[in-house]
Amino acid sequence: MYPPITYLTDCSDANAQARLTTRMAALFGRSPVLLPLDGPAPLRSAGLTLLDVLLSTRLLGEDGFPTVTLVNVAPRDGRWPNGAPFGWFRHGRHTVFTTYDPVLLDPVRRYLGVSSVSVTDAATVLAAAEWASIGAADAAGLATTQFRSLWYLPLLAKWVLDDRPVPSSAVELTAPEQPDGVHVALVDNFGNCKLTCTAADLGIVAGDRVAVGATKVRHHERLSDVPVGAAALVTGSSGPGFLELVVNGGSAAAEFGLSAGDAVVVQG
Incomplete structure (x- = not known):
């Protein structure tokens, strides 16, 4: 079998x-x-x-x-x-x-x-x-x-x-020839954007404010720590703790205009 x-x-x-x-x-x-x-x-x-x-x-x-x-x-x-x-x-x-x-x-x-x-x-x-x-x-x-x-x-x-x-x-297997930086790997059914980096990659810790494009959001370890309606970066469930851009109770993909594959400028 x-x-x-x-x-x-x-x-x-x-x-x-x-x-x-x-x-x-x-x-x-x-x-x-x-x-x-x-x-x-x-x-x-x-x-x-x-x-x-x-x-x-x-x-x-x-x-x-x-x-x-x-x-x-x-x-x-x-x-x-x-x-x-x-x-x-x-x-x-x-x-x-x-x-x-x-x-x-x-x-x-x-x-x-x-x-x-x-x-x-x-x-x-x-x-x-x-x-x-x-x-x-x-x-x-x-x-x-x-x-x-x-x-x-x-x-x-x-x-x-x-x-x-x-x-x-x-x-x-060798590293691919692709631009450096952070990308949206996929958008889940909630509209959360799973990114290709961890908090450690960016040198940030919980509580830090982080620029995502022109918007500043706070980094939280868990979605439950994010106020309802607020946007944030949280430690997600994918990979070795890849970050997710979320809106608690909403869609980060819709709010930030992001799709899978998009590059995202994230600065701690």
């Missing part, structure tokens, strides 16, 4: 979800928990979510069970012939199959010590898959299709979990 599977993907319309869950059920004997990565900055939200997923497997008070996570965010931005390649890595007992992208994987590199990813070339893997009854013409289609998260990524996950000799190359 395979471990429980969570699938994070930016292919999240109803049609895509139906196909993904059915294909995964046919391959693994169970449907995954399928969660959409929507919004204007799926790479950043995927990176933070993946970090939080793996952090959630800690402090169980017991050994717990292995898990499998699939992550698909592969914009066709010209950096790769058909979107970023897929690979996998292990963190403790848990296995992650993911788009290889330095921005997406930077949180697990920085905070979990994930140092490399086994990156695959779909055409090479499918050509080597003598154990699979897939003809040459179909294999070529699987390698070049627009919907690789349906046709290729689930096969890669199953073959690795089945200990098949899947060809791959170990690629070291």
Whole structure:
């Protein structure tokens, strides 16, 4: 029996979800928990979510069970012939199959010590898959299709979990080439803006007043310390205590005009 599977993907319309869950059920004997990565900055939200997923497997008070996570965010931005390649890595007992992208994987590199990813070339893997009854013409289609998260990524996950000799190359994770500064990683359903820094990164402590753009807000450790209706920076639940810009009882995203991926000027 395979471990429980969570699938994070930016292919999240109803049609895509139906196909993904059915294909995964046919391959693994169970449907995954399928969660959409929507919004204007799926790479950043995927990176933070993946970090939080793996952090959630800690402090169980017991050994717990292995898990499998699939992550698909592969914009066709010209950096790769058909979107970023897929690979996998292990963190403790848990296995992650993911788009290889330095921005997406930077949180697990920085905070979990994930140092490399086994990156695959779909055409090479499918050509080597003598154990699979897939003809040459179909294999070529699987390698070049627009919907690789349906046709290729689930096969890669199953073959690795089945200990098949899947060809791959170990690629070291390095810091992404991106502007420095603080960004909104994602906006939650309350309108809270999860940022990409901690209070320690900014050198602030509870009670300090902090400039967020042209507005000054106070830093509090907990949301319950923020007066109703007030904006503040609080220590949130994501990552290693990343800050969240909040409005108690309201939406910080709406009040500050922020969306996922936006840069935020924060000065202690």
